[in-house]
Amino acid sequence: MDTPSIRSVLADGEVGARVTIEGWLRSARHSKGLSFLDVTDGSSMAGLQVVAPGELDNYDPEVRGLGTGAAVRVRGELVESPGKGQRVELRAQELEVVGDAADDYPLQKKRHSFEYLRTIAHLRPRTNTLAAVFRVRNVAARAIHRFFQERGFVWLHTPILTGADAEGAGELFEIEGGEAFFGRPTRLTVSGQLEAEIGALALRNVYAFGPTFRAENSNTSRHLAEFWMVEPEMAFCDLRGDTELAEAFLREVLTAILEECGEDMAFFDERIEKGVVASLEHIVKTPFEHMTYTEAVQRLEQSGEDFEHLVSWGADLQSEHERWLTETLVQKPLVVTDYPSAIKAFYMYANDDGRTVRAMDVLVPRIGEIVGGSQREHRHDVLAEKMKAQGLDLEEYGWYLELRRFGSVPHAGFGLGFERLVQFATGMANIRDVIPFPRVPGYAEF
C-alpha cells in the first residue's frame, strides 16, 4: 500500500534509487542462477522487469520456482536495463513471495479467447486487455463527472428501485415481494429520466449516472441486462441545446481518454481494433453531421443500396440503415433529428407539423446508436392528450403531469449507454468485455 505504483516507477524512477514494489507475475523466465520476472500491479500496461539473481537467500527453490500469477514484494535497486524493451529494471536484493499461485493458475502468457475469460471473471482483470478496459472505463467515468461538474450540473441520484413503469419501454425486472413491502408493485429502473426531469425543473441542469436494468431477452454484442447510463437533463433548453451538449460531451470524454490513456489506447489500436485511435482523433476534431429523419430517409432511398429492410418514411431506421448513414455516407458521428412521433416515446415534444417530434439520436460508426435524446413535451394539455392516446394511466403519472402545471419550461436531455461509449472508445467487439461483471440473459455469475 505504501509502495509506489509500478506506473510511477516506470515513469519517474531514477537509476540508482532503492525502491520496493508489489505486484503479480505476468511471466517468469528462469535461467541458471538468474530469473527475469515481469511484474505488474495493474497501474499500467507495461510491467516492471525484475531481475532476481541467484545470490538471493530464497532463490532456490522459491524464486526459481515462481510462475505466472504469483504475488511478490521486491526490494532492490533500479538499474539501467541492458536488454531491449525497457528503460529501467529492478535488481532484486530481497524478494518476498507474498502469495504463490497454484500450478493450475488458468491464465497463461499466450492469448485467451474473451469467451473463456468471461468464465473466469474473477481473474480476467489480470489480463492486459481487461485491465486496460477497466482503466479506460475509470478515466471515462471521471471525465463524465468532470464535464458536467465544470458546467454546473448537479449529480442527481435517481432511484434504482422504482414504482414507475417508466416510458413503457423495455421489459422490467419485477421486485419479488415489492408490493408486500412497499405497498405497490416495484421494479428495477430502466431509466432515471423522469426523475431527472424533476431535478432539472428545480436545479436547472442535472445529470444521472448509475446502473440501469432491462429484462429484454436480447442477445447481442451491444446489450446488457444491467448497464450504466448517463442522463443529463436541462431546463430552459430545446433540442438544439440538447444536441450541442451531446456533441460537446462525446468530444470531451473521448479527448480525455486519448490524452489520459495513451498507453492503453496504443494497445487497443495494435491488438484490438486497428485504426481506433485515428478514428477517435478524427471524431474529436470534426463537427458532427446533422440531418433530419426525413432527410435520412431520402438519402437512404437514393443510395442505390440493396437493403434487407425496406426504407420508408414512418418506419424506424434499421441497424443496417444507421450503419450505412454513419459509416458510408458521412463517415463520422451523425445526429438524426425530428423522428416520426409514432415511433418515439410519449414524452417527446410534438413539432408543429403534427407528425414528428423533437427527438435526436447520435449514431457512430461500429456501434450505431450511442445517444438517444429529446426535447420533452412541457405543454400540459398536449402531453395529457398523448398519454391518453397511448393508453397510459394518467393517475400513475400524476406527478409527471403536475410538473407541467407549476412553472413548466421547455427542457431537454439525453441518455447515453456508458458501456457503449467504452466499447466505441476501445474498439472492443463485445459489450460483455467492457463491464467487470456482465449480466445477460441466462448469465449472472460472479
Place this chain on the structure above:
RNA sequence: UCCCCGGUAGCUCAGCUGGUAGAGCAAGCGGCUGUUAACCGCUGGGUCGCAGGUUCGAGUCCUGCCCGGGGAGCCA
C-alpha cells in the same frame, strides 16, 4: 425470440469419404548468467458438451437437449 456457425487435453486448435486421439502453449522434472509470448530435452494429462439412434465399428453420420459465438429484432 428468430437465422447461421461452433463445442476434442488446463488454454488455443487440427483430426479427410466412419476404423478407436494429435500439435503448440500451460503444468511437472532436468538443462542454459541477460531473457522479452525466452530457448532445449523428457514426463504426465482426454466420459471428443449431454442423451438417444444408425453401424461389425462413431470425435466423424442422424435426432433431441444444453452451452458459446456471429447476425437480426428490441434498445442505450
